[in-house]
Amino acid sequence: MSEALRIGMDIGGSKTAAVALDLSGAVVASTQLLTERGPDGVLDTAEHAIRELARLTARSAREFASVGIGIPGQIDRELGVVRNAYNIDVARLALAELLSESTGLTVTLDNDVTAAAIGAAHLMGLSGTVAYLNLGTGLSAGFVVDGAPLRGSHGVAGEIGHLAVDRLERPCPCGQRGCLETVASGSALKTYWPAGGDHPGRILLSAIAAGDAEARTAFEYLVRGAANCVRLLVLALDPHTVVIGGGLRLLGDPLLDGIRTTLDEWSAASPFLTELQLGERVQVLPEDSSAAAVGAALAGIS
Numbered sequence: 001m002s003e004a005l006r007i008g009m010d011i012g013g014s015k016t017a018a019v020a021l022d023l024s025g026a027v028v029a030s031t032q033l034l035t036e037r038g039p040d041g042v043l044d045t046a047e048h049a050i051r052e053l054a055r056l057t058a059r060s061a062r063e064f065a066s067v068g069i070g071i072p073g074q075i076d077r078e079l080g081v082v083r084n085a086y087n088i089d090v091a092r093l094a095l096a097e098l099l100s101e102s103t104g105l106t107v108t109l110d111n112d113v114t115a116a117a118i119g120a121a122h123l124m125g126l127s128g129t130v131a132y133l134n135l136g137t138g139l140s141a142g143f144v145v146d147g148a149p150l151r152g153s154h155g156v157a158g159e160i161g162h163l164a165v166d167r168l169e170r171p172c173p174c175g176q177r178g179c180l181e182t183v184a185s186g187s188a189l190k191t192y193w194p195a196g197g198d199h200p201g202r203i204l205l206s207a208i209a210a211g212d213a214e215a216r217t218a219f220e221y222l223v224r225g226a227a228n229c230v231r232l233l234v235l236a237l238d239p240h241t242v243v244i245g246g247g248l249r250l251l252g253d254p255l256l257d258g259i260r261t262t263l264d265e266w267s268a269a270s271p272f273l274t275e276l277q278l279g280e281r282v283q284v285l286p287e288d289s290s291a292a293a294v295g296a297a298l299a300g301i302s
């Protein structure tokens with residue numbers, strides 16, 4: 001009999017990453033496909049990913065031990081239902097039940113950022129309390145405490161992007177104004193630097209290197225916002241490590257250096273902050289890791 005493998009999936013707004021993990025938690029197969037939107041499309045995408053992993057691991061799809069799915073939106077883990085996942089055009093979908101019916105496998109759901117926190121802690125070998133800061137189009141965080149995800153009583157733990165902080169009071173998709181998400185996220189970067197187009201993070205560093213002053217200022221605003229998020233997470237949870245992930249992690253070492261320098265500047269003026277050793281807690285997720293898919297597999301029941 002072949003070894004039991006767990007499937008993990010990260011269903012995102014444009015792409016879906018899927019992995020198969022062995023019992024030790026190592027990735028033995030991975031694939032990526034475009035996400036089809038809407039309830040039927042998301043279900044099709046998940047089924048397609050399972051068939052592809054079955055092909056890659058030379059087994060029948062029914063032989064997998066479990067399927068864990070990380071997906072944006074509000075998750076009811078008990079019912080296996082995702083709600084309000086607007087970037088994949090899903091208002092409500094009983095994804096766990098439907099996918100389980102069509103594949104015969106045990107399926108569990110998790111919020112994508114919580115899944116990424118679990119995956120990052122595993123892939124980076126982090127113990128203790130880990131806060132994962134997702135700097136994507138939006139802004140949110142996920143938590144792992146001594147190896148266990150912290151989801152909160154209503155699955156809202158980590159939605160720090162909607163703390164209103166900015167006196168410029170830019171409108172936020174949540175209906176409030178001046179949210180942290182409007183100062184530290186991919187969408188914030190777009191407003192700081194409209195010339196950067198739809199994916200400003202991809203060209204920001206090269207524009208700065210070419211002497212673009214507006215790009216430099218946008219980067220500085222973004223760094224300050226991200227440093228503020230790190231400070232918030234440390235004050236709220238006192239984690240051993242804050243991992244920076246999400247699309248803007250591609251800014252890599254310049255982002256990490258900028259955040260640490262900013263935290264050091266704030267700490268120089270505050271004995272209280274100095275004690276917290278903020279900069280030493282921050283790391284950036286390695287760029288090629290499928291943290292959310294791996295974390296979803298680990299959180300799946302098997």
Ligand SMILES: [Zn+2]
Pocket residue numbers: 161162163172173174175176179181
């Ligand atoms: Zn908001």
